[in-house]
Amino acid sequence: MPTPGSERPRRADAIRNRDAILVAARQVFARDGLDAPLDAVAREAGVGRATQHRHFPTRESLVRGIFDDNIELLDKIVREVEDPADAYVVGVLATTQMMAHDRGFVDVFQRPGAEDDLKVEVGDKWLKALAEPLRQAQAAGRVRPDLRLEDSLLLIQMIAGTVHVQTDRLDERATRAMVLLLEAIADAGARGTLDRRLVWPAELTKRSGG
Numbered sequence: 001m002p003t004p005g006s007e008r009p010r011r012a013d014a015i016r017n018r019d020a021i022l023v024a025a026r027q028v029f030a031r032d033g034l035d036a037p038l039d040a041v042a043r044e045a046g047v048g049r050a051t052q053h054r055h056f057p058t059r060e061s062l063v064r065g066i067f068d069d070n071i072e073l074l075d076k077i078v079r080e081v082e083d084p085a086d087a088y089v090v091g092v093l094a095t096t097q098m099m100a101h102d103r104g105f106v107d108v109f110q111r112p113g114a115e116d117d118l119k120v121e122v123g124d125k126w127l128k129a130l131a132e133p134l135r136q137a138q139a140a141g142r143v144r145p146d147l148r149l150e151d152s153l154l155l156i157q158m159i160a161g162t163v164h165v166q167t168d169r170l171d172e173r174a175t176r177a178m179v180l181l182l183e184a185i186a187d188a189g190a191r192g193t194l195d196r197r198l199v200w201p202a203e204l205t206k207r208s209g210g
Contacts, residue, residue, distance in 0.1 A: 018055045020045040022069065025062050029104030034063060060118060063104070067122050070098060070105060075129045085140035087133035092152070093178060095126070096159050100174040109153075109160040123153050143189045155181055 024044035028036045038059060043051045056062035075093050081087040098105045108122050130152055139141040162177040 014055075017045070017047050017051055021047060021052055021055055021062070022065055026066050026069075026102070026104070026174040029063070029066065029107075032101040033103045034107040038062070050116045063078075063108070063118060064121070066104065067108060067127075071122070073128060074126065078129060079191060080132075084133070084136040085142050086137070088130060088143060088180065090131045090183070092155065095156055096174050098142075098177055099156075099160055106160045111156050117191055126156075138187075141187050145183055147185055155185070170194075182183045 020109070021041065024046075025041045028041050028044055032040070038052065039049065041062070042049050045052065052062075056065060074091060074094055078087040078091040081090050095105075097108075108119060127149055131149055134143065134147070134149055134152065138145050138147070159177055159181065162173055
């Protein structure tokens with residue numbers, strides 16, 4: 001029978017284990033993709049498979065935990081942009097940087113099949129984070145008025161294809177792709193100006209070690 005106060009340490013241990021598993025999974029999936037062995041995640045986290053299974057019974061639940069965190073960070077980044085009219089471009093930049101340093105994030109957007117549940121779920125949450133920023137960018141004449149919110153997924157899938165190739169020059173490839181993409185989505189009056197805003201969000205620079 002649990003003694004008074006014994007539940008709290010166990011709950012604290014459970015929280016630490018869950019956090020350690022998510023950190024390890026992010027590192028393993030970023031390096032090896034979403035098909036990486038789950039044993040590698042458990043080893044990286046310093047926990048047993050049984051502990052990992054209690055927190056994340058399936059690979060899908062573990063991946064969802066990671067990408068909920070990614071979307072939460074993206075939402076924070078776009079909400080804190082000084083000029084709301086820049087938030088859409090900053091959000092696309094943030095996603096591009098996530099992809100350049102995280103094979104797992106690329107894999108989500110590259111998964112085959114329009115009805116893939118995980119792809120649809122992550123895509124819907126991502127679009128929700130960018131809906132208001134796109135409206136603000138278009139209202140300010142920064143982004144072409146015919147760009148639809150769902151077009152944003154197509155743009156990101158194009159970027160995913162660019163950074164999916166394994167190379168030592170991922171940042172350079174991602175930056176070049178972004179310059180071309182920004183020119184394509186800019187409103188006619190803003191052509192040649194959006195790429196001047198090409199500064200990676202500080203939160204992601206810290207996370208990726210850049």
